Amino acid sequence: MSRFSNSMLTLAAMTALAGCNVGPKYTRPQTPAAPAYRGADNAEVTSDAKDSLGDQQWSAVFKEPELQELIKTALANNLDLKIAATRVLEQVQQVRVTRSAQFPQITVGGTGVGAELPDSLGNTFGSNPISEGDFSLSATWTPDFWGLYRKQTEAARDQLLSQEWAQKAVRMSLVQQVATTYFQLRELDEQLDITKQTIEVRKQSLDLTQRLERGGSSPLSDVRQAEQLLYTATSELPQIEQQIQQQENAMRLLLGQTPGTVVHTDQNALAPPPQNLPVGLPSQLLERRPDIQEAEAQLKAANANVGVAKAAFFPQLSISASGGVGGDDWGNIFDPAGRTIYGLGSLTQPIFEGGKIKGQYELSKRQKDEMVLSYQKTILGAFRDVSNALIAVNKQRVAREQQELLVTSAQDATRLARIRYQGGSTSYLEVLTTDSNLYAAQLNLAAAQQSEALTLVQLYSSLGGGWQ
Structure with missing residues (x-):
């Protein structure tokens, strides 16, 4: 989970850079x-x-x-x-x-699957009973540059x-x-x-x-x-x-x-x-x-x-990051070896929209x-x-x-x-x-x-x- 924490720190650091504020300053008309x-x-x-x-x-x-x-x-x-x-x-x-x-939009989620199969199907799917699960934390943010x-x-x-x-x-x-x-x-x-x-x-x-x-x-x-x-x-x-x-x-x-x-x-x-x-x-x-x-x-x-x-x-920059853990058994869902971390950034700049x-x-x-x-x-x-x-x-x-x-x-x-x-x-x-x-x-x-x-x-x- 340390990489995910570093990603969030990076997002927080970029917040400080998002200080530009375009548009006219209000002044009361004469x-x-x-x-x-x-x-x-x-x-x-x-x-x-x-x-x-x-x-x-x-x-x-x-x-x-x-x-x-x-x-x-x-x-x-x-x-x-x-x-x-x-x-x-x-x-x-x-x-x-x-x-x-x-502000960043943060979501948390998890899934779990458990099933006990008949003996005639037990060898087909490997272990029996079947148990799998995962837990994830994700964040999406568009810096307000x-x-x-x-x-x-x-x-x-x-x-x-x-x-x-x-x-x-x-x-x-x-x-x-x-x-x-x-x-x-x-x-x-x-x-x-x-x-x-x-x-x-x-x-x-x-x-x-x-x-x-x-x-x-x-x-x-x-x-x-x-x-x-x-x-x-x-x-x-x-x-x-x-x-x-x-x-x-x-x-x-x-x-x-x-x-x-x-x-x-x-x-x-x-x-x-x-x-x-x-x-x-x-x-x-x-x-x-x-x-x-x-x-x-x-x-x-x-x-x-x-x-x-x-x-x-x-241009508008959108950043998303997600991290999670998972396993094929209830006991190892939170095993660090099963962690998954990724980040994604996208930058869009309008070029032509017909005016x-x-x-x-x-x-x-x-x-x-x-x-x-x-x-x-x-x-x-x-x-x-x-x-x-x-x-x-x-x-x-x-x-x-x-x-x-x-x-x-x-x-x-x-x-x-x-x-x-x-x-x-x-x-x-x-x-x-x-x-x-x-x-x-x-x-x-x-x-x-x-x-x-x-x-x-x-x-x-x-x-x-x-x-x-």
Whole structure:
């Protein structure tokens, strides 16, 4: 067995020589980054470099107890998040499989035969009973002179990093979806309350017009107009209830649960978000946003694959060695006199494959170029997202304030119209018009409050917050 040991030592010595690593070294592409984010009205938003909303935990951003409980449940049970985690575990094993090509493959085996023949055949085959056996140990190795297997392992590890960032992106998106769905539910709750209150007021108005019509003070047309107002509101009621139940089902899916109800009663859920939220520096976004990190990991994998394709141009050496012992009797199987040792080496150099190797190399470079562009596009998209979110924070606040003024004015106009109608100074058409305007303004105010609340979600998500 000493010759076999020497062969293995030779293989180990050659490992030290396999240090060449072809292919380009990764460098991060140059990407444009503004010194500050664009806010509303082309104003640039500046902030302390060490302070950003995106660095905060989601529980510090969304402080409603109901919403916090929903997010916790979703992070524990959501199936998309579990799928993303499973993909990470899959890629861990893929790295392990890919890396195994760098090492010698060693196998051990043995055979044994034993038979007792009839006396009539005993002399034909020599000894009786017959017993033979052997034991062997073999190794095969392809030295990684040009870094082919190391580059493959590097690409697999970069893909693992990409999957890890993809999992974080799913987590961030899940927090965003739960918060968005919750605020949408609270808006629908507001619309439901407004509609119910409007129905009660319009019932009273219908009763009044019916009494006036019976007394001869108002025409029947006023009754019909009052009925129109009432039925407009009552027809909206089941549609809002339908949307609430369907949104609850959507929330339950995010929670990893079967359809059912969820709690959404917090009266302060649609309160305006804080003003002058810290955003940090644009350069920080490259390290915080999961989609940017995922895109860069994919770019690194593509860069490593260029090295894999380049290594195919060079010769590949394969070495195999085997040693074993055997005998014709159980007692002498391990007798050194029955040892067998051999080694084999092969060297292959591609000469002509119809342009396949060069085509693969050029393909890998073009794929890397595509990943560079995709990485740069992802960064620009991230800057756009933050800017859009900042613009929305400012503009939605103004829109909500103006909508509140509109509701106040519509309420007073409706009040005055009813007084004038009861005093006989105007027709019911004025009541119908002002009441319809008020109802629409109140619904629009609820929508404006929801849109403003969602700007916090959008800004937090665009800054890369939620996965920490």
